[in-house]
Amino acid sequence: MATTTAAQRRAQAKSEFDAFLAVCPSRQLLERLSDKWVGLVLCALGGGSFPSRAGERGESRSMRYSELLRQIAGVSPKMLTQTLRSLERDGLVTRSVVATVPVTVSYELTDLGLSLHVTMRTLKAWAETHVTDVLERRTAYDEQSG
Amino acid sequence: MATTTAAQRRAQAKSEFDAFLAVCPSRQLLERLSDKWVGLVLCALGGGSFPSRAGERGESRSMRYSELLRQIAGVSPKMLTQTLRSLERDGLVTRSVVATVPVTVSYELTDLGLSLHVTMRTLKAWAETHVTDVLERRTAYDEQSG
DNA sequence: CAGGATCCCGCTAGATACTG
DNA sequence: CAGTATCTAGCGGGATCCTG
Numbered sequence: 001m002a003t004t005t006a007a008q009r010r011a012q013a014k015s016e017f018d019a020f021l022a023v024c025p026s027r028q029l030l031e032r033l034s035d036k037w038v039g040l041v042l043c044a045l046g047g048g049s050f051p052s053r054a055g056e057r058g059e060s061r062s063m064r065y066s067e068l069l070r071q072i073a074g075v076s077p078k079m080l081t082q083t084l085r086s087l088e089r090d091g092l093v094t095r096s097v098v099a100t101v102p103v104t105v106s107y108e109l110t111d112l113g114l115s116l117h118v119t120m121r122t123l124k125a126w127a128e129t130h131v132t133d134v135l136e137r138r139t140a141y142d143e144q145s146g
Numbered sequence: 147m148a149t150t151t152a153a154q155r156r157a158q159a160k161s162e163f164d165a166f167l168a169v170c171p172s173r174q175l176l177e178r179l180s181d182k183w184v185g186l187v188l189c190a191l192g193g194g195s196f197p198s199r200a201g202e203r204g205e206s207r208s209m210r211y212s213e214l215l216r217q218i219a220g221v222s223p224k225m226l227t228q229t230l231r232s233l234e235r236d237g238l239v240t241r242s243v244v245a246t247v248p249v250t251v252s253y254e255l256t257d258l259g260l261s262l263h264v265t266m267r268t269l270k271a272w273a274e275t276h277v278t279d280v281l282e283r284r285t286a287y288d289e290q291s292g
Numbered sequence: 293c294a295g296g297a298t299c300c301c302g303c304t305a306g307a308t309a310c311t312g
Numbered sequence: 313c314a315g316t317a318t319c320t321a322g323c324g325g326g327a328t329c330c331t332g
Binding site: 028072129140 | 172182273
């Protein structure tokens with residue numbers, strides 16, 4: 001074990017993973033993060049639709065399944081479950097079941113998920129802030145070449 | 147021009163768009179940004195595979211089509227063209243044609259694209275940095291419930 | 293060199309119905 | 313409430329061939 005530690009440390013520091021390479025695991029991870037619903041789920045669990053104190057303090061929010069289903073408009077139960085499962089598998093969210101009647105299931109970001117949440121929130125905010133610019137550019141482009 | 151400036155400023159500041167709503171244009175934009183290739187193209191045009199001086203200084207890099215095709219391993223000509231066209235249409239990149247023989251085409255980030263590039267680079271870096279953690283969590287999850 | 297056009301397969305993701 | 317199961321249409325995206 002000690003034989004690989006030094007090499008691994010260096011690897012971490014240098015980050016020898018490169019998402020530009022098709023075979024690199026980080027490429028696959030980036031593709032998973034570039035999912036239709038992943039970003040929205042992470043943003044929801046991070047605390048509301050616009051910057052909340054919780055999100056900025058680096059806290060997560062515990063949300064019920066049905067709560068997520070409501071907040072993320074348009075997502076089907078199937079896709080929400082599928083997305084949550086993959087995020088749980090990757091260690092980004094935790095799933096807690098409380099045996100009430102009927103059963104209560106809640107989800108929360110892990111520390112790892114929280115570290116990604118910041119970026120996802122920024123991405124969502126970028127879209128909301130610059131959508132007007134983009135739509136303008138789009139119509140200009142279409143008029144000119146269409 | 148001056149007539150809409152004030153209103154636009156307020157809209158910008160309040161950001162009345164919400165990507166959690168299925169009908170909101172920002173939702174569609176976020177979905178477009180959550181594309182398999184968009185992030186990588188933006189990162190490539192931002193300047194190299196790991197943090198370069200250019201990227202941090204907020205500069206863009208002019209790249210040829212074939213250059214992009216090489217750097218973003220695994221992308222097909224079709225998808226690269228399709229991605230670049232959509233980014234050009236949305237005002238995130240510019241396309242310049244120089245009439246050499248054979249023709250030379252280069253792409254570059256606009257200011258708008260540059261502002262998004264920062265976040266995309268962060269996302270890519272996150273994947274490269276935390277991929278080991280994720281893979282560990284993944285095998286742990288599979289062993290436990292497989 | 294930088295694509296455009298076309299074919300076609302596979303998987304995604306929505307709709308619907310059912311359950312512990 | 314919190315999912316699961318099944319079916320299917322649609323389209324994303326790769327392969328291949330062609331061009332200014």
